[in-house]
Amino acid sequence: MVNPGGAYLGADLFLVDVDVDEEADLLLTTQSATKVYRTPGSFAEQRMRVRLGEGARLEVVPEQLIAYQGASYRQVSRISLHPTSSFAMAEVITPGWAPDGGEFTYEELRLRNEILVQTAKGEQLLVLDNLLIRPPLGEVTGLGFMEGFSHLGSFVVVDRRVDHELADDFHELTRRHDAYTGVSLTNTVGGTTGLVLRSLSNSTGELNKLLGTCIDVLRERWHGQESLNLRKY
Template identity: 75%
Template sequence: MNTTTQVDFGSDVVGNLGPGSTLAFPERPVRGRLELGVSVRSGRSVASRQFHEGALRVLRPHYLDGSGQVCYVMVNPGGAYLGADVFVIDVEVEAGADLLLTTQSATKVYRTPGSFAEQRMSIKLGEGARLELVPDQLIAYREASYRQNSRISLHPASCLVMAEVVTPGWSPDGASFKFEEVRLRNEIHVRTGEHHELLALDNLLIRPPLGDVTGMGFMEGFSHLGSLVVVDPRVDQELADELARIARDFDAYTGVSLTATIAGTTGLVLRSLSNSTEELNTLLGACTGVLRDRWYGQAPLNLRKY
């Protein structure tokens, strides 16, 4: 599936990046780097590789239940992303391991004069591995430009769940959508023998037009966007329909789509528009709660950070 969610309905629109294309940006210094590898030891998932430098690190691991799933919290001691900042994150979940990865607080992108802030993430999942990636919301403030590029390689028998909320930050005049743009790009490949097949190229661009951005021509009059990406052999149309029904109980406008099936695994993408971070977090939590209970017998996530 090659999809682009063009939230911007203005005249200056960026089109799809096709399979095999690359993002060519001038190389800039890396402000923070994090590497985390997780494997199974004595029935529990533990860190087998851990490295950090600059403005990224992880807190000590937690085990939220008896499943053996390890929870790591990413921290940016600098507190925000600024202009020309580059953060690089490399995560590998080895065969049979189970990782829940979240952030300590919201990712805040402030003014980025001269150049955008960027996060580059590489994810590799082994056979039977599972990754739940559930960061706190991304907040883009006035005159912010942010790009998030994730390249994901997974085994057909692994499980990937990624949930994220994007919200506009406060501005002095009280107006919404004062940021310049937010781009989120997920490139998901399935390993089949010696080859990698593209399962989904999912592009999201939010670029507010100049002038009035409160009408139905931009984000259908909503201010916040939630996104859920699931890749698993158990994903099917019945699950997509069920998550769509769950979303109807919330004050949000939601759509769900499926990828093609490659080597027995399928992807699901849910997009939801609302005017509330809390509403979207609750909606995404309800959807991921269904997956946790049905597939792993776990309770819904309750990440108490504050």
């Protein structure tokens, strides 16, 4: 995906609509980092709707989201999966440079992921992941939220093959990276289970390496593919 402008600005609304048909595979990434500049008057927003057909597979691997001084941004993603489809998404949030050297100078970030599974009784909610960061209220530097770290990484995978063994393997591989990480499993809906990994660090590069390793584990274990190489740099 190519951003039609240099960055997101106040009152910008971007709509992303993705359908992956039956037995199709899609790797979706961005050409460069998503930058959110100062948004006086109103927040910038991205809404993404994704629908996966039977046996479909989607990997969402965007470059990092960078929120600059005075930025307010909302991102809402609604993903609907067939019980036999496979979904993985990796995201990194980075605070942008500020003239005063401050690390948390954006106003607010809201990221909401709704993941639903298509069943005989209609769509049923599997994952509701809500993230809200408000630096002006001091909600990022204290214990219990960001633990003093500046960068946040998230990895979500939904697949019938997700289990406790995979969660344990991810937990073990996080030990090799300079990041503070937790891994959890969701309930099972229609035979499909979700895994959510959230990681804190002070380095975009370290989080990219960690999430990239997670993606590569799935590519090799489930699909017999080599490590992901987007050849951007």
